[in-house]
Amino acid sequence: MQRLDIKTFKSIVFFTGAGMSAESGIPTYRGQGGIWHEYKIEEVACQEAFERDPLRVLQFHELRRQKVLECRPHAGHRVISDIEKELDNVVVVTQNIDGMHQFAGCKNVIELHGSLWRLRCPVHGVWEDKGEKYTSYHCPHCDRWARPDITWFGDLLDNQVIVQAEEMMVRADLLITIGTSAVVWPAAGLVQVALQNRVLSIEINPKATSVSHLYEQSIRGQAGQVLPELLSWK
Ligand code: NAD
Helix, strand or coil, X not given: CCCEECCCCCCEEEEEXXXXXXXXXXXXXXXXXXXXXXXXXXXXXXXXXXXXXHHHHXXXXXXXXXXXXXXXXXXXXXXXXXXXXXXXXXXXXXXXXXCHHHHCCCCXXXXXXXXXXXXXXXXXXXXXXXXXXXXXXXXXXXXXXCEEEECCCCCCCCHHHHHHHHHHHHHCCEEEEECCCCCCCCHHHHHHHXXXXXCEEEEXXXXXXXXXXXXXXXXXCXXXXXXXXXXXCC
């Protein structure tokens, strides 16, 4: 594989999906071992379920936190974090909620679908809670049930976050998309925004996706192997 020197780019976006975390041991939705084979979305991952049985929903998310804490960032996460430390024009836009980019040391991460490591009260807003178990299931200010700060099925995305991500896509002159089927909105739309702007675009995925043909380069391979081989930045 020919190395790509990324020093000369003005604005670099790494756009990641569930496949980025697959080699860390976190299953994708559509792959084998996905959580939705075992659990029903309507029972644990939507607002209606939370209103019906908040404790069950919170305990399900604690289980997901435990699973993620058993996993570690892989070589691909570390490459992105090393690049972010070296260059000041790098952002990760991710659909993942697992925080794996931050575990690898990334600071500049836009989380489109929220985070497993935050809770939210409808009145008092969002706070971080990073342990295996939640410190409390309730808001520290008003004692309402706390909700995971995640975009569940049927939820709207945070508009501010979308606007921020769009700005990054408009500005990007290098887009590297990793491990997403990019079929879910806003993923599909965000990629289109960047591609319209004549960026150098690269997709990394072991399988072809419905948008592979839109990229200048579509590399068939695993994130943890391709990223260290492909990029040079020093
Ligand atoms: P997806 O499950 O639709 O697609 C995953 C893609 O990753 C597939 O195209 C697959 O071929 C590819 N892939 C698998 N292993 C890979 C590897 N080692 N390297 C590179 N690519 C690999 O996931 P999606 O497109 O992210 O969309 C589904 C939604 O589910 C998103 O909202 C996502 O945030 C969410 N989700 C998140 C997590 C997480 O936080 N880790 C896990 C599952 C699903």
